[in-house]
Amino acid sequence: MITLLDYGAGNVRSVINAIEKLGESVHVAASPDEIRAAEKLVFPGVGNFGRMMEVLRDNGYVDALLNYLNADRPFLGICLGLQALFDSSEEAPGVRGLGFIPGTVRRFDVDLSVPHIGWNGIAIQKNAHLFDGMTGDEKFYFVHSYHVVPKNSDDILTKTDYGIEFVSSIARKNVCATQFHPEKSGPAGLAVFQNFLKPAAGASAPVRKSGKTRLAKRIVACLDVRANDNGDLVVTKGDQYDVREKGEVRNLGKPVELARRYYEEGADEITFLNITGYRDFPLEDMPMLEVLRQTSTNVFVPLTIGGGIRQYTDKDGKRYSSLEVASEYFRSGADKISIGSDAVMIVEDFLQTGKKTGESAIEQISQVYGNQAVVISIDPRRVYVQSPEGLPQHVIETAIPGPNGETYCWFQCTIKGGREGRPVDAVTLAKVCEQLGAGEILLNSIDRDGTNSGFDIELIRAVSEAVSIPVIASSGAGNAGHFQEVFEKTSAEAALAAGIFHRREVPISEVKAFLEEKVEIRKG
Numbered sequence: 001m002i003t004l005l006d007y008g009a010g011n012v013r014s015v016i017n018a019i020e021k022l023g024e025s026v027h028v029a030a031s032p033d034e035i036r037a038a039e040k041l042v043f044p045g046v047g048n049f050g051r052m053m054e055v056l057r058d059n060g061y062v063d064a065l066l067n068y069l070n071a072d073r074p075f076l077g078i079c080l081g082l083q084a085l086f087d088s089s090e091e092a093p094g095v096r097g098l099g100f101i102p103g104t105v106r107r108f109d110v111d112l113s114v115p116h117i118g119w120n121g122i123a124i125q126k127n128a129h130l131f132d133g134m135t136g137d138e139k140f141y142f143v144h145s146y147h148v149v150p151k152n153s154d155d156i157l158t159k160t161d162y163g164i165e166f167v168s169s170i171a172r173k174n175v176c177a178t179q180f181h182p183e184k185s186g187p188a189g190l191a192v193f194q195n196f197l198k199p200a201a202g203a204s205a206p207v208r209k210s211g212k213t214r215l216a217k218r219i220v221a222c223l224d225v226r227a228n229d230n231g232d233l234v235v236t237k238g239d240q241y242d243v244r245e246k247g248e249v250r251n252l253g254k255p256v257e258l259a260r261r262y263y264e265e266g267a268d269e270i271t272f273l274n275i276t277g278y279r280d281f282p283l284e285d286m287p288m289l290e291v292l293r294q295t296s297t298n299v300f301v302p303l304t305i306g307g308g309i310r311q312y313t314d315k316d317g318k319r320y321s322s323l324e325v326a327s328e329y330f331r332s333g334a335d336k337i338s339i340g341s342d343a344v345m346i347v348e349d350f351l352q353t354g355k356k357t358g359e360s361a362i363e364q365i366s367q368v369y370g371n372q373a374v375v376i377s378i379d380p381r382r383v384y385v386q387s388p389e390g391l392p393q394h395v396i397e398t399a400i401p402g403p404n405g406e407t408y409c410w411f412q413c414t415i416k417g418g419r420e421g422r423p424v425d426a427v428t429l430a431k432v433c434e435q436l437g438a439g440e441i442l443l444n445s446i447d448r449d450g451t452n453s454g455f456d457i458e459l460i461r462a463v464s465e466a467v468s469i470p471v472i473a474s475s476g477a478g479n480a481g482h483f484q485e486v487f488e489k490t491s492a493e494a495a496l497a498a499g500i501f502h503r504r505e506v507p508i509s510e511v512k513a514f515l516e517e518k519v520e521i522r523k524g
Helices: 013-021 032-036 049-058 061-070 186-197 255-265 287-296 322-332 341-353 361-369 426-436 457-464 480-489 508-515
Strands: 002-004 026-028 041-045 075-079 086-089 101-107 116-121 139-144 146-150 156-162 164-172 175-178 218-227 233-236 269-274 303-306 336-339 374-378 380-385 408-415 420-425 440-443 471-473 494-497
Touching: 002 013, 013 026, 013 041, 013 186, 013 287, 032 061, 049 061, 086 146, 116 156, 139 186, 146 164, 218 255, 218 508, 233 255, 233 287, 255 269, 255 287, 255 508, 269 287, 287 303, 287 322, 303 374, 322 336, 322 361, 336 361, 341 361, 341 374, 341 408, 341 420, 341 426, 361 374, 361 426, 374 426, 380 420, 408 426, 420 426, 426 440, 426 457, 440 457, 457 471, 457 480, 480 494, 480 508
Parallel strands: 002 026, 002 041, 041 075, 075 175, 086 101, 218 269, 218 494, 269 303, 303 336, 336 374, 374 440, 440 471, 471 494
Antiparallel strands: 101 146, 116 139, 156 164, 164 175, 218 233, 380 408, 408 420
16 A cells, blocks of 8 residues: 655646556545555655645644654655755745755756756666666656755765756655656656565666756647537547538547557647637536546646636536636646636736736646646737837748738737637737746647648747747647757747647657657657
């Protein structure tokens, strides 16, 4: 029996699913005494350091954890569960951590996108059973803005490079903790769990104290999900956002089955977009929750969900905050929440007042779950103009002339599935959303959607150069070369496709085989 400490933030379902897939049972601790009685303890965490420590103290878990750790009993911390072991964090000045490992937690100060999101390698510093049977060349999934700085080098298990060399896991006898998420790291992550559950599963991984690791560019599979005319959830694909063909909703497969296929083919992340989510659904009836639950039992890469993440009042008059809705998605298996149309309205309000309210979905969710959990999905279309003079929007000079020979354009944000244009542009939207707490941008293009003509390089370059958070390029991929082009010509950290994967026109494995030796990727 494995005991799991769930302090109430983040996706613990995937951790439980990973452990159960390996044949173990999991008990979620409900009291300090259950922590003290644990045979093996797993502590996953995401979000804010200060809030985590407040919850641990309010529930009486701090002394129980320290008793357990000081007794040198089997412990695996994950992400914030690693950071909790330290004295303090720059994320929450004045808040004491557990202090089991002397040292602090610092924010990345690098000329790269923060958060550090994606698949990166590890340089193993000493022998430890956590990586038994591995080559040391594996990549693991990271998503964090802060990194630990131990005072004692003897506690360091692995290091990773991201602008600087940082500590990516620690080990002290039976106590281990990783900054990366093994439950989201595919087969390599499952092997980490296996080694924690049953040590000495294979030969020791090679110690490699020197040599830099490299962050992989991510290939993301996107599944647009909606109910067809019979009420069944299907994966569909639009042509410039029109998902009907001969009057019927295009049906390209069942969401859970397709997600599992993409995981097995090597997708680095999977995104579900509930494209009817802007309508009013009582939370308890949202079928996407069950899609997430079923997908997370067999898919061990990050899952993003978008559509319907907002406040609303159900038919009985009960009000749900956006945070409550998001929390249900996280509990059902989501790792990140995508906010689309609502983000446009939030930004328009901010531009009118110039003030944060603390009440928007972006602010509320990022405050509790961390900015890495909030993705902004932008759906822009080109608006051509003769000159940038006098326009409040961010205008670029374009190499793709407009219908009347215009050589300037701006990228108009849209809402309601692209049916309504708004006065705010994509660059401004991305910048304001970053200010409000978003951690990543999913950048679509109505003009390129379904065309197979390649990503809109000018749009992606304009947005990615304006923000310091990662950008996922989307819309227009038609062949493997388009992925190489967007990675070489922009600073996008990930590229997303849908239709070419659904129809098997270009399998994910073909994209990765093409990119190998050209772009840093995660193999397998």
